[in-house]
Amino acid sequence: MLTRVRNIGKIVRAVTTRNPDQRVRRFYELPDPRSQFADRATRYINIGYWASDRTTVDEAGNAIAGLLADSARFEPGQRVLDVGCGYGDQDFLWLQEKEPEVIHALDVTPHQIEAAKARAAAEGVAERLRFTVGTATELRFPDDSFDRVVALDAALHFNTRADFFREALRVLRPGGVLATVDTIPLDESTPRKVFRSPRFSLYRVGVPDENWYDRESYARRLAEAGFVDGVVTSIREHTWEPWYRYWSTLANDDRARAAVAPEIARTVEREWADTELIRRELSLLDYVVAVAEKPH
Known part of the structure; x- marks a missing residue:
């Protein structure tokens, strides 16, 4: 009983936090990682890409990370910035499979960053995987620092996504690529307050109003930030x-x-007490891959 009361208190504290970055951080601090990932080898916090009905949660997480890397056109020797990295499983995967020079990864949730740093140290890759606490809209890197900037199912929380786009453009080298996997509404006129299920409560309270727009508006905001050749593609049939x-x-x-x-x-x-409610709410959501370039 005492544990339940404490958990309710944490939820109320997260919901009532005014600062958007702190609100998101507190929501992601709610689950106990030992329980959250009890049946998994990975610690992805995303929807995943499901190749078939036999796909496991771990395989789906690795697959969506691979899709993002391929969409961003990762190549050996690149400098990569991963924004909203969570526990960083994708970064370890990319280091092994894509052979970048270095990946800098940041997130607003300290315990996730500490876990990622500890893993990098234990695996002897801390020089090439550098995890730091930070926000997407104030990237503490010089101009023209990276070949690729990516965000895996995180940009919906950034305050705001448009500010992140401008910062990503600044730190990218000319010809560099920004790529995101992101959750957005199918119709931007859908109010976020319709999401009532516990599973989707984060979309009601953890997404700034300024980020609630559809594919067409997503591409337009990439262009307004200065990117070119922006393409936003729905992958909901293999994800949601x-x-x-x-x-x-x-x-x-x-x-x-x-x-x-x-x-x-x-x-x-x-x-998942009400699967039909989740089904109805799910029908309002899109899941996309967005890719754009910084002009040469």
Whole structure:
């Protein structure tokens, strides 16, 4: 009972925090990582890319990270900036598979950065994977510092995404690429207050009003920031749709739920109590890959 009261207090504190960066940080501080990732080898906090109904959560996380790297056209020897990196699993994957010179990664949530730094030190890659606490709209790097700037399912929280675009343009070298995987509404006239399920509450309270726009507006804001050749592509049929099938099946199948860690089962029972409500809210969301270049 005492633990439940404390958790409710943390939620109220997160919701009522006025500073947008602090609000997002406090929301991502709510879950206990030991419970949140009890059944996983990775610590991705994204929807994932699901190649088939046999795809696992770990495979989906790796796949969406790979898709972002390929969309950004990663090449060996590049300098990469990963903004909103979370626990940094994608950065370790990219270091191994894409061979950049260095990846600088930042996030507003200190405990996630500390976990990533500890892992980098343990694996002996701290010189090439550099994790720091920071915000997307005040990038503490000189102009023309990076070949690629990326954000994996994080830019919706930035205050604001347009300010991040301008900062990304500044720190990119001429010809450099910005690429994001992002959650946006299918129709920007949809009010965020319609999201009532526990699973989607973060979209109601953790997204600035200025970031709530659709694909067409996304591309326009990239151009307004100074980028060229901006393309915003929906991938919801390989992300939101199979993601929903996976978790809703787990929520409604007692035998499947009994096979996962108790911590995961409890979370699913709590967050997926109304799968039909989640289905309706999900039908309002898009999931996109956005890619644009800084002019030469």
